[in-house]
Amino acid sequence: MSVHTLTVDGEEVAVPAGATLLDAVRAAGAELPTLCHLDGLTPVGACRLCLVELEGSGKLQPACATAAGEGMAVLTQTPQLQAYRRMAVELFFAEGTHVCAFCVANGNCELQDVAVAVGMDHSRFPYQYPQRRVDASHPHFAIDHHRCILCTRCVRVCDEIEGAHVWDVANRGRECTIITGLDEPWGEVQACTSCGKCVDACPTGAIFRKDDTTAEKQTHRERPQLLRDAREKHQWQNQ
Amino acid sequence: MQLRCCGASGCRSAGAEALRTALLSARDQLGGAAEAVSIKSVGCLRLCGRGPLVALDRPEPSGAEPACRTELYAELRPEQAADLLARATGRGDALAAQRLDSDHPFFALQKSVVLEGCGVVDPESIDDALSHGTYAQLRRVLLDVSPEQVREQVKRSGLRGRGGAGYPTGLKWDTVALQPPGPRYVVCNADEGDPGAFMDRSVLESDPHRLIEGLAIAAYAVGADQGFVYVRAEYPLAVERLRLALRQARSKGLLGAGIAGSGFHLRLEVRVGAGAYVCGEETALLASIQGQRGTPRPRPPFPAQAGLWGAPTLINNVETLASIPVILRQGGDWYAAIGTEGSKGTKVFALSGAVQRTGLVEVPMGTTLRTVVQTIGGGVPGGEGPDGGVKAVQTGGPSGGCIPAHLLDTPVDYESLRALGSMMGSGGLVVMGDSTSMPEVARHFMRFSVNESCGKCVPCRAGTVQLAQMLDRFVERRASLVDLERLEELCRMVGATSLCGLGQAAPNPVLSTLRYFRQEYQAACRDPVQCEPLDACLLKEGTR
Amino acid sequence: MIAPLSAPPSAPSRADLPPEADLPAEAVERTSRLIRQHGSRSDALIEVLHQVQELYGYLPPGALAQVARELKLPLAQVFGVASFYHLFRLGAPTAHRCAVCLGTACFVKGGGELAARLERRLGLRLDDAAGNGTWALEHVSCLGACGQAPVLVVDGHLEPRLPVDDPAALDALLGALGLSANDASDAGTDARADGSGTGAR
Ligand SMILES: Cc1cc2nc3c(=O)[nH]c(=O)nc-3n(C[C@H](O)[C@H](O)[C@H](O)COP(=O)(O)O)c2cc1C
Ligand code: SF4
Ligand code: SF4
Ligand code: SF4
Ligand code: FES
Numbered sequence: 002m003s004v005h006t007l008t009v010d011g012e013e014v015a016v017p018a019g020a021t022l023l024d025a026v027r028a029a030g031a032e033l034p035t036l037c038h039l040d041g042l043t044p045v046g047a048c049r050l051c052l053v054e055l056e057g058s059g060k061l062q063p064a065c066a067t068a069a070g071e072g073m074a075v076l077t078q079t080p081q082l083q084a085y086r087r088m089a090v091e092l093f094f095a096e097g098t099h100v101c102a103f104c105v106a107n108g109n110c111e112l113q114d115v116a117v118a119v120g121m122d123h124s125r126f127p128y129q130y131p132q133r134r135v136d137a138s139h140p141h142f143a144i145d146h147h148r149c150i151l152c153t154r155c156v157r158v159c160d161e162i163e164g165a166h167v168w169d170v171a172n173r174g175r176e177c178t179i180i181t182g183l184d185e186p187w188g189e190v191q192a193c194t195s196c197g198k199c200v201d202a203c204p205t206g207a208i209f210r211k212d213d214t215t216a217e218k219q220t221h222r223e224r225p226q227l228l229r230d231a232r233e234k235h236q237w238q239n240q
Numbered sequence: 241m242q243l244r245c246c247g248a249s250g251c252r253s254a255g256a257e258a259l260r261t262a263l264l265s266a267r268d269q270l271g272g273a274a275e276a277v278s279i280k281s282v283g284c285l286r287l288c289g290r291g292p293l294v295a296l297d298r299p300e301p302s303g304a305e306p307a308c309r310t311e312l313y314a315e316l317r318p319e320q321a322a323d324l325l326a327r328a329t330g331r332g333d334a335l336a337a338q339r340l341d342s343d344h345p346f347f348a349l350q351k352s353v354v355l356e357g358c359g360v361v362d363p364e365s366i367d368d369a370l371s372h373g374t375y376a377q378l379r380r381v382l383l384d385v386s387p388e389q390v391r392e393q394v395k396r397s398g399l400r401g402r403g404g405a406g407y408p409t410g411l412k413w414d415t416v417a418l419q420p421p422g423p424r425y426v427v428c429n430a431d432e433g434d435p436g437a438f439m440d441r442s443v444l445e446s447d448p449h450r451l452i453e454g455l456a457i458a459a460y461a462v463g464a465d466q467g468f469v470y471v472r473a474e475y476p477l478a479v480e481r482l483r484l485a486l487r488q489a490r491s492k493g494l495l496g497a498g499i500a501g502s503g504f505h506l507r508l509e510v511r512v513g514a515g516a517y518v519c520g521e522e523t524a525l526l527a528s529i530q531g532q533r534g535t536p537r538p539r540p541p542f543p544a545q546a547g548l549w550g551a552p553t554l555i556n557n558v559e560t561l562a563s564i565p566v567i568l569r570q571g572g573d574w575y576a577a578i579g580t581e582g583s584k585g586t587k588v589f590a591l592s593g594a595v596q597r598t599g600l601v602e603v604p605m606g607t608t609l610r611t612v613v614q615t616i617g618g619g620v621p622g623g624e625g626p627d628g629g630v631k632a633v634q635t636g637g638p639s640g641g642c643i644p645a646h647l648l649d650t651p652v653d654y655e656s657l658r659a660l661g662s663m664m665g666s667g668g669l670v671v672m673g674d675s676t677s678m679p680e681v682a683r684h685f686m687r688f689s690v691n692e693s694c695g696k697c698v699p700c701r702a703g704t705v706q707l708a709q710m711l712d713r714f715v716e717r718r719a720s721l722v723d724l725e726r727l728e729e730l731c732r733m734v735g736a737t738s739l740c741g742l743g744q745a746a747p748n749p750v751l752s753t754l755r756y757f758r759q760e761y762q763a764a765c766r767d768p769v770q771c772e773p774l775d776a777c778l779l780k781e782g783t784r
Numbered sequence: 785m786i787a788p789l790s791a792p793p794s795a796p797s798r799a800d801l802p803p804e805a806d807l808p809a810e811a812v813e814r815t816s817r818l819i820r821q822h823g824s825r826s827d828a829l830i831e832v833l834h835q836v837q838e839l840y841g842y843l844p845p846g847a848l849a850q851v852a853r854e855l856k857l858p859l860a861q862v863f864g865v866a867s868f869y870h871l872f873r874l875g876a877p878t879a880h881r882c883a884v885c886l887g888t889a890c891f892v893k894g895g896g897e898l899a900a901r902l903e904r905r906l907g908l909r910l911d912d913a914a915g916n917g918t919w920a921l922e923h924v925s926c927l928g929a930c931g932q933a934p935v936l937v938v939d940g941h942l943e944p945r946l947p948v949d950d951p952a953a954l955d956a957l958l959g960a961l962g963l964s965a966n967d968a969s970d971a972g973t974d975a976r977a978d979g980s981g982t983g984a985r
């Protein structure tokens with residue numbers, strides 16, 4: 002297998018051809034916040050948290066969705082990148098409604114983690130308090146759109162791993178919302194197999210099990226990758 | 241004797257259809273000499289703001305030079321049909337007041353290259369197009385010129401993409417052509433969505449065969465056998481005429497299998513948008529052609545590497561492709577002799593807003609804004625002073641910026657406009673008069689971006705909303721110094737981190753108005769007295 | 785971070801929209817036919833939606849379900865596409881529609897004032913699909929008729945060069961175009977007389 006050599010914050014790493022910049026950053030032992038990325042799902046490059054700077058050109062590229070190339074030199078923690086990341090997290094908090102103290106995902110939420118990691122404790126941008134829906138029509142699960150950050154991980158896991166494609170994004174711009182079926186109540190969508198993969202994939206407390214109350218959400222974010230490896234490489238979890 | 245009646249959208253909305261019907265029936269009624277007047281429907285005659293327009297071609301008495309004189313009449317009403325026919329047959333001159341001066345700079349300073357056939361050929365007749373030489377270059381290259389040689393001419397011409405970014409067209413063609421063997425596609429981007437732009441529309445409505453010829457040559461040059469023209473649904477007449485033109489071309493064997501007796505095949509289809517500006521972005525356009533939500537994706541890979549159905553795909557703008565037949569006819573060097581060092585050829589502008597003469601203007605690259613706006617456009621109606629009442633000129637639509645009157649002597653080319661914090665964009669030039677408030681203009685564009693953001697990435701989806709709200713505070717004169725600071729900070733973040741060109745360019749109208757009209761923002765702060773000195777120290781701090 | 789207490793908007797009630805079983809059989813048959821004409825290819829989705837909208841005047845949920853089934857696409861994907869593009873309507877349209885251009889050229893020539901005037905005159909709000917029951921007013925961003933700015937589209941017909949600077953002439957023209965509130969009592973009452981939301985000053 003051919004290998005690409007590149008540097009991450011000056012550190013030299015070698016990754017197999019086909020690896021992403023995110024793989025390279027991880028191989029170098031550096032930390033990079035991510036939200037829309039989930040191992041095992043097709044990258045979309047939507048949350049912009051994993052942006053890195055390409056030395057020389059100064060261009061910013063999403064590490065999760067950019068192929069690593071021979072001789073690249075990437076910077077992950079310039080002051081500018083840090084400032085942009087913080088603003089992106091502020092924008093996420095300001096566009097939805099997040100009351101962590103009452104949230105199923107409190108303590109186990111990737112958005113919260115990222116906020117801590119970038120040192121954001123309040124948003125300088127006014128909260129929008131959007132009027133969004135809560136759908137509890139499914140027998141086991143529910144979705145509270147106020148906590149949705151539109152990362153589309155639920156959409157992709159349901160389509161790419163479960164093969165049911167119950168979810169999609171409707172509307173556009175600030176009106177964007179995650180929907181089930183023809184924008185029907187989740188519980189009425191026949192295609193849903195109730196497998197719970199979307200619950201596991203959701204980085205926040207937007208999709209949750211009805212049994213769980215405050216701070217009880219458990220997730221299994223490794224599962225899409227395990228399932229994909231099993232399907233494509235016949236690598237089973239017992240091996 | 242011939243009457244060429246503009247039948248493009250601009251004049252149609254001003255009553256061109258009724259006028260043409262009236263002319264036809266008046267000719268029947270008058271009989272006699274009038275029968276010899278041919279009445280032809282053509283595309284845009286340039287001065288769209290004064291439609292409906294009709295050009296009258298009158299042959300001069302034998303031996304005179306030129307052999308034919310053309311007069312242009314504006315704002316014609318159906319009841320004037322008989323007067324016009326009378327003039328055509330040399331009896332009477334009742335319409336002298338509506339005659340336009342053909343030597344006026346508006347016409348005299350134009351150089352028609354892309355618009356060569358626009359207003360001359362009948363857009364609904366392939367025979368007329370053929371008689372004006374359309375498809376001759378396609379036939380010639382298919383039989384005598386190799387794809388490499390075609391690409392060589394395009395490279396020599398120095399032509400750069402007219403869709404906004406100005407990427408060298410020849411290089412893009414090479415990239416697509418040199419991908420590993422396999423299927424390839426060509427796509428014409430006719431999604432022209434910048435408010436204030438109507439150049440591509442005019443080409444589609446006025447001379448669709450030229451575009452098809454250009455697209456077919458491009459397909460040959462990159463080795464594609466299938467292509468699409470993606471037209472916005474807001475242009476029904478353009479869609480109709482393009483579809484008709486494609487049918488005609490197929491029936492003449494100029495599209496389909498074994499074109500013009502060569503071994504080259506090409507299937508072209510029209511795809512109609514459904515009201516999404518972002519679909520002009522190339523990766524979103526590809527998604528839309530494939531029947532999906534028009535959301536952009538990160539590049540690389542570029543469409544030239546992986547586009548439609550994963551195959552290498554060439555995407556070019558309407559005007560870019562419509563320049564191709566002329567380049568091949570006259571040679572790349574001929575084209576490269578027009579324009580400036582870095583920007584070759586001519587550019588079509590759509591001139592509108594607070595300006596006396598609105599319409600289509602094709603001039604060599606490097607013509608100054610002053611020439612276009614003041615000499616050609618006549619400045620603001622009733623405007624006074626050295627700048628003719630012009631306060632600013634907006635170029636590049638929602639991705640561009642406002643250029644203040646004192647910089648009107650800037651030559652129009654890709655680099656000069658970019659240096660001023662604006663951009664060429666597709667070619668819309670909107671003139672703004674003294675009464676226009678710049679924070680309001682900035683908010684206008686930001687609202688546009690809020691409406692048109694696809695919602696995929698957070699800086700654009702949520703950032704534009706915040707920016708628009710900040711601008712509300714300036715427009716409503718309740719902003720504070722902190723707002724000004726935050727406005728700039730967020731502009732930089734949205735511009736640097738958004739996924740596609742829409743978000744990346746959305747702050748440009750704010751940044752450029754801040755650059756040239758900062759005092760208007762400062763005056764909008766709640767306490768301007770306090771605001772200005774404070775701002776001054778902040779600036780000092782920034783430079784320390 | 786406490787949200788103000790307010791009732792969350794209810795899930796869209798689809799009960800009042802016809803399910804597929806209630807769609808006219810002829811329209812269902814024509815939909816099938818036009819899908820076959822596109823070779824049942826999923827990339828024809830947008831073209832198909834255009835044609836289905838022509839058939840019904842909008843995209844009823846039952847028709848979307850039929851399109852999804854016959855193009856072999858997931859329901860959510862079809863809804864995602866239909867709701868992305870602003871020219872697709874997901875609810876039945878009002879009897880008459882008017883679009884006001886708020887593109888840059890029209891904006892410079894008073895398109896914002898025109899929109900505000902129409903809101904007042906018709907007693908409705910811009911971009912509210914329900915309108916006043918008879919008329920709905922939406923905005924468009926440039927129709928490529930900038931040379932004629934400011935422009936309106938009234939029931940599909942483009943009206944050029946509206947005399948915004950001459951209120952009397954404008955009113956007469958709008959009246960002649962049938963642009964009058966159906967209920968005279970709500971004409972002239974506009975909560976948003978400042979024109980916010982329309983780009984007007
Ligand atoms: C938001 C956005 C809108 C665009 N709209 C158009 C458009 O309407 N027409 C167009 O030709 N290019 C448009 N472009 C540029 C295209 O992405 C692309 O660069 C162009 O079609 C390439 O053709 P060219 O090389 O001939 O210019 C747009 C780009 C962005 C980011
Ligand atoms: S989803 Fe995360 S950030 Fe949002 S309220 Fe819940 S714990 Fe807090
Ligand atoms: S519901 Fe969860 S997984 Fe789905 S888009 Fe929203 S935040 Fe992401
Ligand atoms: S910048 Fe805006 S339009 Fe472009 S991908 Fe992001 S949200 Fe979509
Ligand atoms: S994790 Fe890479 S953009 Fe979201």
Ligand code: FES
Binds near residue numbers: 286
């Ligand atoms: S549309 Fe008739 S002159 Fe331009």
Ligand code: FES
Binds near residue numbers: 888935
């Ligand atoms: S801005 Fe209104 S038609 Fe172009």
